[in-house]
Amino acid sequence: MTTIDQLREASTNMMANLADHPTLSLAVATAWLNPLHIEHEDEDFDIGGFYGGWDEQETRDIVRFALRIASACLPKLFVELVAGMASGWDYAEVGSAFCAGVKKVYPHIPMGSIFDVTYGIPMEFWGMGWYTSDAEMPFDHLVELVRDLFWFNEDNEDPDQETLHDVAWPIAKALIRSLILQDRQPYADLALLFLYLFSATNESLMDLTEEDYMESGGEYIGWTTDNLIDMEIAYIHKEIILAAKDRALDIVDHQVDIRKALQDNIEIIREAIEAGEDAFERKDIYGRLTWPERDRTRCTARSYLRAAGADAGLLFIRSYFNKD
């Protein structure tokens, strides 16, 4: 028997004997089925190398981080990943399984790739950026809509964004309040459209650009179960608001009576502001604003989380903006 053969036989015998020892077999099983447990005790432990290795240190670090996230927040996914790695998954398979596992529990959080984990829970910002950046596509047409509805200075037909916002917002506040008070569609969708246009939804992802968020001191959202739940809801809010925005834009474009009502009501509010009336504190302003009649459709869902389409928009407005 050669020396190599002797070494191999010794290794084989050692593993066989380890399996028979009560304490050592538990240690070996732990090393096999929960390598993260070992890593907690040894920061230098190479989790990638343990299973046959990946070449890039960065890859191993990311996979290690993803395993910690799964261990803390998604225990079933953690088990799946460990079992997969034990059966010989490569990096790409681990990454795909991790992303799929997160989306299975939190389907609204955008998980592009495993590299997304490194900067906290992924955040997509949809803010108009009135004060931090010139609106770019897809926002140009929205700025144009605001100018068409709210700008009346014929001497300056192309105001800058900040000026446009500062003039339009006081009018929009009263308009939004009146729309919310209608408590029916399509006025809930119109309210959400204007709340979004003026970055007033109270949702960071919708009101801010990434630049706004970082400059205001915002930080990356850490991977905890509570944060995952909060971000899932935030993304549901985003989908509701953007869907309402699209429906409302279609209404403004095609329902002539509603567009005329918008223009008339904006004019009433503007005149009240110019006359010095404290339009937002006195409720009689809302009595002067009128909207075309629309049938009240019955919402069967109790929560916007279980509703779809226009119902979700109406229930969302009721939950967050019309609690009176």
Place this chain on the structure above:
Amino acid sequence: MFEGMKAQELKDILSAVEPVELKGVALLKRRHPKARQQFPVQVNAQALAEAAEELIDYQGKCEQARERVANLPPVALEAPIEEWPL
């Protein structure tokens, strides 16, 4: 009525506890004695997942037990130690 036990009694009780049967350990024992790989190969994916889940759960319980033992209230010493105040 329990009136306490001595250290040796406790040691004897703990020593008599049978090792817990874990699926992961059972899978290890099924590894071919002449296999060159350190860990079993060609294990059913479902069995692997169940074994990993059971082991992780067991580790969690051990950690909880360890913390409970570490946080046990102190036992007042009745034996007089005259030198203690020195």
